[in-house]
Amino acid sequence: MSQQDHDTYLLGDRPVRRLGYGAMQLAGPGVFGPPKDLDAAKAVLREAVALGVNHIDTSDYYGPHVTNRLIREALHPYPEGLTIVTKIGARRDGKGEWLPAISAQDLEAAVHDNLRNLGLEQLDVVNFRSMLDVHGPAEGPLAEQVEALARLRERGLVRHIGLSNVTMKQVEEAQRIVPIACVQNMYNLVHRQDDAMIDALARQGIAYVPFFPLGGFTPLQSGALSKVAQRLEASPLQVAAAWLLQRSPNILLIPGTSSVAHLRENMRAGALRLDAAALAELEDIAGGAA
Numbered sequence: 125m126s127q128q129d130h131d132t133y134l135l136g137d138r139p140v141r142r143l144g145y146g147a148m149q150l151a152g153p154g155v156f157g158p159p160k161d162l163d164a165a166k167a168v169l170r171e172a173v174a175l176g177v178n179h180i181d182t183s184d185y186y187g188p189h190v191t192n193r194l195i196r197e198a199l200h201p202y203p204e205g206l207t208i209v210t211k212i213g214a215r216r217d218g219k220g221e222w223l224p225a226i227s228a229q230d231l232e233a234a235v236h237d238n239l240r241n242l243g244l245e246q247l248d249v250v251n252f253r254s255m256l257d258v259h260g261p262a263e264g265p266l267a268e269q270v271e272a273l274a275r276l277r278e279r280g281l282v283r284h285i286g287l288s289n290v291t292m293k294q295v296e297e298a299q300r301i302v303p304i305a306c307v308q309n310m311y312n313l314v315h316r317q318d319d320a321m322i323d324a325l326a327r328q329g330i331a332y333v334p335f336f337p338l339g340g341f342t343p344l345q346s347g348a349l350s351k352v353a354q355r356l357e358a359s360p361l362q363v364a365a366a367w368l369l370q371r372s373p374n375i376l377l378i379p380g381t382s383s384v385a386h387l388r389e390n391m392r393a394g395a396l397r398l399d400a401a402a403l404a405e406l407e408d409i410a411g412g413a414a
């Protein structure tokens with residue numbers, strides 16, 4: 125399998141299908157507490173794997189603990205080749221606020237929480253999620269945290285290290301400490317601030333995993349998107365997903381949903397091809413209202 129295959133890309137040393145699944149939407153409202161229907165949430169995970177998903181994104185701070193435990197209950201023992209990616213660097217308080225948790229002790233405890241709740245002896249990929257600014261990448265030193273993760277990797281608790289909510293300068297700083305397998309930042313049809321980073325990572329064979337690929341809690345909506353979707357007999361969110369797949373071969377998708385019907389719809393985006401006319405029409409959406 126080469127990096128160039130249309131359907132797969134290497135996440136560290138793991139070949140994963142480019143259409144994966146993000147588990148965040150399986151927790152309760154505000155990504156806090158359990159979902160209303162635990163069986164329905166597990167059904168989404170099982171259907172994802174049945175449809176060929178072999179890359180699931182999660183974190184122990186979703187819930188907290190909720191999505192990891194759902195993944196374990198729904199899928200353990202895990203199918204051969206399933207890559208589970210988690211992230212650390214934050215914690216939740218009693219009201220569900222997102223707070224930084226970035227000391228070496230915090231990071232080690234978070235790795236152990238993920239191992240225990242997922243039922244794993246080694247985590248495939250751990251992203252360090254920068255909380256310098258919770259809403260978007262902010263410059264600042266991350267070396268201490270990356271060094272702490274590198275030590276956990278040396279102990280065999282973590283296979284690969286990634287970064288989330290970071291700038292290219294921070295990626296380069298981290299790469300001087302340890303190999304970086306992937307970067308997870310916000311990016312979609314409307315928010316294209318990482319164009320240069322995506323291309324730079326592609327040249328190095330590093331995966332870029334956009335979060336909020338469909339727009340996040342407020343899924344993308346625009347007249348141009350609906351028009352293209354109608355012409356291609358697809359849904360607007362399928363077009364948004366297909367656009368990401370076509371944008372660069374190193375982009376791995378982790379669209380989130382709590383619905384089996386939406387999951388099936390999203391997976392069908394893998395078969396959708398956007399022609400030059402569609403791509404031109406979609407250009408105008410960048411920076412517009414989502």
Ligand SMILES: NC(=O)c1ccc[n+]([C@@H]2O[C@H](COP(=O)([O-])OP(=O)(O)OC[C@H]3O[C@@H](n4cnc5c(N)ncnc54)[C@H](OP(=O)(O)O)[C@@H]3O)[C@@H](O)[C@H]2O)c1
Pocket residue numbers: 145146147148149181182211253288289308309334335336337338339340341342343361378379380381382383385386387389390
């Ligand atoms: N690193 C970070 O800081 C960070 C931040 C946010 C998220 N993430 C990761 O990225 C993943 C993806 O992000 P996300 O789930 O927040 O956003 P997303 O994938 O852009 O969109 C999810 C939203 O779209 C809806 N949706 C999905 N498919 C749909 C469809 N076919 N039709 C209509 N609505 C649809 C979902 O609602 P329904 O449940 O009703 O389908 C949900 O409201 C997360 O699951 C998480 O793993 C990482």
